[in-house]
Amino acid sequence: MVYTEEAFKAELNAKGWRSTRQREIILQTFQNLPEGTHLSAEELHEKLREAGHNISLSTIYRTVKLMARMGILRELELTEGHKHYEINQPAPHHHHHLVCVKTNQVIEFKNSAILGITQKVAEKYGFKVLDCQLTIIGISPEGQRSIL
Amino acid sequence: MVYTEEAFKAELNAKGWRSTRQREIILQTFQNLPEGTHLSAEELHEKLREAGHNISLSTIYRTVKLMARMGILRELELTEGHKHYEINQPAPHHHHHLVCVKTNQVIEFKNSAILGITQKVAEKYGFKVLDCQLTIIGISPEGQRSIL
DNA sequence: TTGAGTGCAAAAATTTTGCATGCTC
DNA sequence: GAGCATGCAAAATTTTTGCACTCAA
Numbered sequence: 001m002v003y004t005e006e007a008f009k010a011e012l013n014a015k016g017w018r019s020t021r022q023r024e025i026i027l028q029t030f031q032n033l034p035e036g037t038h039l040s041a042e043e044l045h046e047k048l049r050e051a052g053h054n055i056s057l058s059t060i061y062r063t064v065k066l067m068a069r070m071g072i073l074r075e076l077e078l079t080e081g082h083k084h085y086e087i088n089q090p091a092p093h094h095h096h097h098l099v100c101v102k103t104n105q106v107i108e109f110k111n112s113a114i115l116g117i118t119q120k121v122a123e124k125y126g127f128k129v130l131d132c133q134l135t136i137i138g139i140s141p142e143g144q145r146s147i148l
Numbered sequence: 149m150v151y152t153e154e155a156f157k158a159e160l161n162a163k164g165w166r167s168t169r170q171r172e173i174i175l176q177t178f179q180n181l182p183e184g185t186h187l188s189a190e191e192l193h194e195k196l197r198e199a200g201h202n203i204s205l206s207t208i209y210r211t212v213k214l215m216a217r218m219g220i221l222r223e224l225e226l227t228e229g230h231k232h233y234e235i236n237q238p239a240p241h242h243h244h245h246l247v248c249v250k251t252n253q254v255i256e257f258k259n260s261a262i263l264g265i266t267q268k269v270a271e272k273y274g275f276k277v278l279d280c281q282l283t284i285i286g287i288s289p290e291g292q293r294s295i296l
Numbered sequence: 297t298t299g300a301g302t303g304c305a306a307a308a309a310t311t312t313t314g315c316a317t318g319c320t321c
Numbered sequence: 322g323a324g325c326a327t328g329c330a331a332a333a334t335t336t337t338t339g340c341a342c343t344c345a346a
Binding site for chain 4 (some may be wrong): 154168169
């Protein structure tokens with residue numbers, strides 16, 4: 001899935017919002033990230049600065065929230081203490097997370113059954129689905145071995 | 149599932165931690181909440197104060213984090229902007245959440261297949277499971293009707 | 297007796313907001 | 322031209338931490 005600038009603009013305009021340079025850049029940045037990479041607001045800010053784009057943190061916060069509400073980004077709250085965002089990929093690339101409470105490691109996994117469950121539940125309640133996340137919290141093999 | 153004071157103490161001691169009045173009270177408070185109720189640190193603080201227990205916010209933050217790491221509480225990050233905690237119920241009571249990005253409403257649902265998927269994934273990676281949460285983010289019927 | 301746990305206040309970290317200015321529609 | 326979006330700084334919110342004191346093991 002590659003959102004073209006035009007499609008993005010059309011979707012924004014349809015809701016009365018506007019296409020801006022900042023929003024385009026942020027979308028492109030997320031689309032060019034290696035699969036599974038997720039960034040916090042601060043990390044995105046830094047990455048943009050490195051690329052020569054001075055976009056304020058306020059705008060970043062406002063934009064990622066907007067894009068999450070549009071279903072373009074997924075908002076992840078894993079173990080790092082702040083929110084992370086990543087591109088919301090459709091079915092074959094869609095993944096979920098396994099999180100260790102001891103080592104804080106995060107493993108991604110895919111499972112095709114989850115989407116089916118999600119669609120059935122959403123249909124029952126009349127929801128339009130933007131994203132679904134199965135997060136498994138547990139203790140990794142390394143964590144189980146550690147003394148603490 | 150009702151954790152007795154003794155079982156709680158034993159589990160704490162087994163890891164070198166201690167059973168304290170504050171920890172007992174917090175556990176009891178969560179256990180007496182109606183099913184599906186989740187509280188933020190601040191809400192728990194207020195609830196404890198109402199019940200005549202003056203436990204500092206610091207202790208509350210430290211305790212809920214500890215209990216989440218023990219698997220006694222689940223840490224939820226739904227839409228409210230801060231973490232919420234609830235008792236981690238075993239299978240028949242275990243539930244998941246459907247969240248609307250427009251109205252912020254949260255619906256709980258149960259699904260027995262999720263635990264099976266979780267166990268299979270955890271086994272593959274050698275994880276000991278503490279909790280699993282399928283969170284569906286979408287737009288509720290009311291949200292779809294709203295103009296904004 | 298030892299050191300883990302608590303409370304308090306201060307600090308840190310993260311996110312939101314008011315307002316003047318800029319830019320899209 | 323109207324009003325949504327941005328940037329900046331300030332504020333608000335949420336969470337963590339240092340330290341002296343308390344209490345469980």
